[in-house]
Amino acid sequence: MTSLVVQTSFLGDMVLTTALIAELATRGPVDVVATPASAPMLANNPHVRRVIVYDKRRSARGILGFRRMAGEMRACGADAVYLAQGSVRSAALAFATGAAIRVGFATSAGRALYTRAIPYRKDLHHAARLWQLAGADGDPTPDRIRPRLYPGAAERAAVDALLAGAPDDGRPLVALAPGSVWATKRWPYYPQLARELAAVARLVVVGSADDRPLAEQIAAAAGPATVDATGALSLLASAELIGRCRVLVTNDSAPQHLASAMGTATLAVFGPTVPAFGFGPLAPLSLILEHGGLDCRPCDKHGPPACPLGHWKCMRDLPAGDAAVRVRHLLSVPTQPT
Numbered sequence: 001m002t003s004l005v006v007q008t009s010f011l012g013d014m015v016l017t018t019a020l021i022a023e024l025a026t027r028g029p030v031d032v033v034a035t036p037a038s039a040p041m042l043a044n045n046p047h048v049r050r051v052i053v054y055d056k057r058r059s060a061r062g063i064l065g066f067r068r069m070a071g072e073m074r075a076c077g078a079d080a081v082y083l084a085q086g087s088v089r090s091a092a093l094a095f096a097t098g099a100a101i102r103v104g105f106a107t108s109a110g111r112a113l114y115t116r117a118i119p120y121r122k123d124l125h126h127a128a129r130l131w132q133l134a135g136a137d138g139d140p141t142p143d144r145i146r147p148r149l150y151p152g153a154a155e156r157a158a159v160d161a162l163l164a165g166a167p168d169d170g171r172p173l174v175a176l177a178p179g180s181v182w183a184t185k186r187w188p189y190y191p192q193l194a195r196e197l198a199a200v201a202r203l204v205v206v207g208s209a210d211d212r213p214l215a216e217q218i219a220a221a222a223g224p225a226t227v228d229a230t231g232a233l234s235l236l237a238s239a240e241l242i243g244r245c246r247v248l249v250t251n252d253s254a255p256q257h258l259a260s261a262m263g264t265a266t267l268a269v270f271g272p273t274v275p276a277f278g279f280g281p282l283a284p285l286s287l288i289l290e291h292g293g294l295d296c297r298p299c300d301k302h303g304p305p306a307c308p309l310g311h312w313k314c315m316r317d318l319p320a321g322d323a324a325v326r327v328r329h330l331l332s333v334p335t336q337p338t
Helices: 011-025 062-074 088-096 126-132 153-163 190-197 209-222 235-243 254-262 320-332
Strands: 003-007 030-034 050-053 080-083 101-105 116-118 173-177 202-205 247-251 265-269 286-289
Touching (some): 003 011, 011 126, 062 088, 088 101, 153 235, 190 209, 202 209, 247 320, 286 320
Parallel strands (some): 030 050, 173 247, 247 265, 265 286
């Protein structure tokens, strides 16, 4: 059976969809519809036959763009389409392929065009929810739902070049990911944490070019030996770099899911959101730093631009010392094969 997976949501969602893709690949070829940003993350993935780039702002825009996309998707000859993203437009594109089977969540806006609507289980991790679209037998065990990414030679070479100026002196490598698209998700104490960890770890800052000012603050606090990888690597190369680290400290954002895919121990900082939404770390070893005593949490599905109550205690009351204790604990645990 040939499957077509449609995932045009955020970067982290694509990473979490790789478990669904791997499950479907046990039945036959799998093609994937992805955004221009997330498509490169599927490079080298042995479970993906073809990636179709869905650029809704350019080539897929309007009626002509819809027809073009529908034609590309129809050419896959899919027997079944799995809608990991549930908009009406995505459902209409799936319908236009002529696939006899169209599967998505019962809560999705486009569910009227599905042939099979799967309950959206709020009690499950989102990777497990996505995996259940495949209708596989058995339970969504950690091994079955853990995402996977496959950096190649180009990504390894890029990371080698980045780290060439920071030779291994025996201290473990710890990655810090201070950025987030959502302002209230950005824990403000990364520089203080970096200062506390500088004596026991080599530090590298990961993120986009927009996160460079945050990396500069971290380097100012921890010293010039801090490696700034912001804006320097592709997403897949960033996954390779995170995979070489003993620990990643991250907000509730995409680097957390990269670490899950690479098996890197993770300290995830949650403020306005909560792990119960289904987007917590799936790395074999992980810890959560969050404020358990606030009635206002969670306040938003993603993270509002500013705290609705003005105090932002969900992040401001999480001191760097508490994070440092957790990082040292993660560093003390022997590494396990992934």
